[in-house]
Amino acid sequence: MSSSIERTPAPAGTDRRTFLQRVALTGVALGPGGAFLASCATGGDDDDDGDGATQAPSGDVSEDNPLGIPTDQPLQIYIFDGGFGDEYATELHEPMFNERWPDIEIQHTAAVDIGAELQPRFVAGDPPDFVNNSGDGQMDTATLVADGLLYDLTPLFDAPSWDDPDVTVRDSLLPGTIERGTFNGTPYVLNYAFTxxxxxxxxxxxxxxxxxxxxxxxxxxxxxxxxxxxxxxxxxxxxxxxxxxxxxxxxxxxxxxxxxxxxxxxxxxxxxxxxxxxxxxxxxxxxxxxxxxxxxxxxxxxxxxxxxxxxxxxxxxxxxxxxxxxxxxxxxxxxxxxxxxxxxxxxxxxxxxxxxxxxxxATAGEPYIIPADAANPLAAMEYMRVMLSLEGARGFSERVTSLTSVAGASDGVQIDAPGLASAQAALQAAGDNVIxxxxxxxxxxxxxxxxxxxxxxxxxxxxxxxxxxxxxxxxxxxxxxxxxxxxxxxxx
Structure with a gap:
């Protein structure tokens, strides 16, 4: 298994450059009509295919590799180091991923201020492959979508689930999960925790x-x-x-x-x-x-x-x-x-x-995104498939005391917190009556x-x-x- 881990501390202060970087991805316009956003919050290069995404490397599609991910390209992951920490990624999801894909090097970064860390990379057209876009510094999703900076997750949701090839990822999720991250009919965000x-x-x-x-x-x-x-x-x-x-x-x-x-x-x-x-x-x-x-x-x-x-x-x-x-x-x-x-x-x-x-x-929350200009978006979607497995979801619940958007993932999980246990019981009693x-x-x-x-x-x-x-x-x-x-x- 190959993995490198970097932790980025919270910035001690905010200078004008950092402020401008944050503005570009948080939806705050500096002029009429948000002209600064339109001109600054756009990545990409001459290789763009016209929809905001570069041509990503791919591998052979097979039963074991339904997304056709390249098996020898690194995967860059950014996790928000907040209330959930990042050990659920380093100790659970990443080892699960590397057990199946040992030749893919995971380059892991834990960051406190996601927007300040990543806005320059979005602007440069060189973002990481996978981002836990959460916390006080999270980037504004609607702005990212409007500027064509996010990858369409439809292939993920249409792919076979990690646990059962006869069940799609879409059909393994709780009601409303995909809709929560959908903008004008296209899903751009995986909301993982379930509230x-x-x-x-x-x-x-x-x-x-x-x-x-x-x-x-x-x-x-x-x-x-x-x-x-x-x-x-x-x-x-x-x-x-x-x-x-x-x-x-x-x-x-x-x-x-x-x-x-x-x-x-x-x-x-x-x-x-x-x-x-x-x-x-x-x-x-x-x-x-x-x-x-x-x-x-x-x-x-x-x-x-x-x-x-x-x-x-x-x-x-x-x-x-x-x-x-x-x-x-x-x-x-x-x-x-x-x-x-x-x-x-x-x-x-x-x-x-x-x-x-x-x-x-009830609604899915804790957003995860794949940038349109990601170098390895297919592997990032495969990583999401790992997260949405029963093992990945149950392990997350056990580590951070939170339900997930995976249907049935909390069944059999010992929840000692009485409040969360009652929330779990209420969700089960609701069945399809979730609004x-x-x-x-x-x-x-x-x-x-x-x-x-x-x-x-x-x-x-x-x-x-x-x-x-x-x-x-x-x-x-x-x-x-x-x-x-x-x-x-x-x-x-």
């Missing part, structure tokens, strides 16, 4: 007080009344930092009520989408929490970690978030040894809801600061539901009418 969203609650307090886990919104209001009577706050949310977290139960409950088709107009920026009756009803339900003083006092001015920490220390019962919450608040949880967290799906607004209670929002929306990924400023701040006002009961709808519509209109923003569409 389950819902309401996280203090299981200890619920059990000690005999409070039932609510399944409808009326039951939620009844339980909140009982909780508030004890002096404990029923709810927290992520304060001034991220009131948008409350959009997640809002849209999930609306989708359960009326069906997943209500999400399509939201993502497609259709006029009037935010005024759907189910969304209005859900917004009114969320506003009831403020009207009845069911939020932790002062939460509207807190930083998100402060609010979540108070929840973990027992000062509130319910908290909206994704399945990263357990790891994010590990220190606060450790201070409260009796605390045990669990996840519940968002309640039904009505017993007549179109979708069942077990429906959850998601894409506008935050496609149009980040629409979500934050746009709708984020509007929902914050709703949670403080400073605006009515009608005003909330009107202002959300205005944000969507701004995005829709901005010709400098590349638009995406979804069919269903």
């Amino acid at each position: 389950v969203f819902g309401l996280w609650f203090n299981q200890t307090l619920m059990d000690e007080n005999g409070w039932p886990v609510p399944t409808t919104w009326q039951e939620m209001m009844d339980v909140c009344a009982d909780i508030a009577a004890t002096g404990i706050a029923p709810w927290v949310y992520q304060g001034v930092t991220a009131p948008r977290y409350m959009n997640w139960p809002l849209l999930s409950m609306a989708t359960k009520l009326a069906g997943p088709e209500i999400l399509v107009p939201l993502d497609n920026l259709e006029p009037g989408a935010w005024g759907h009756e189910a969304i209005r009803e859900s917004a009114a339900a969320i506003r009831q929490l403020a009207e009845n003083s069911y939020f932790l006092p002062g939460v509207e001015g807190m930083e998100f970690r402060d609010a979540q920490g108070l929840w973990a220390r027992g000062e509130a019962v319910f908290c909206p978030s994704g399945s990263w919450l357990e790891n994010e608040e590990a220190d606060a949880i450790a201070e409260n040894p009796t605390f045990q967290m669990a996840m519940m799906p968002d309640p039904l607004l009505s017993p007549d809801s179109v979708m069942p209670l077990e429906t959850v929002r 998601n929306w894409f506008y935050p990924n496609w149009y980040p400023t629409m979500e934050n600061p746009g709708i984020d701040q509007i929902t914050g006002a709703l949670l403080r009961a400073e605006i009515t539901v009608d005003q909330w709808v009107e202002q959300c519509e205005a944000v969507a209109t701004t995005i829709r009418d901005d010709d400098s923003i590349v638009k995406q569409t979804r069919e269903s």
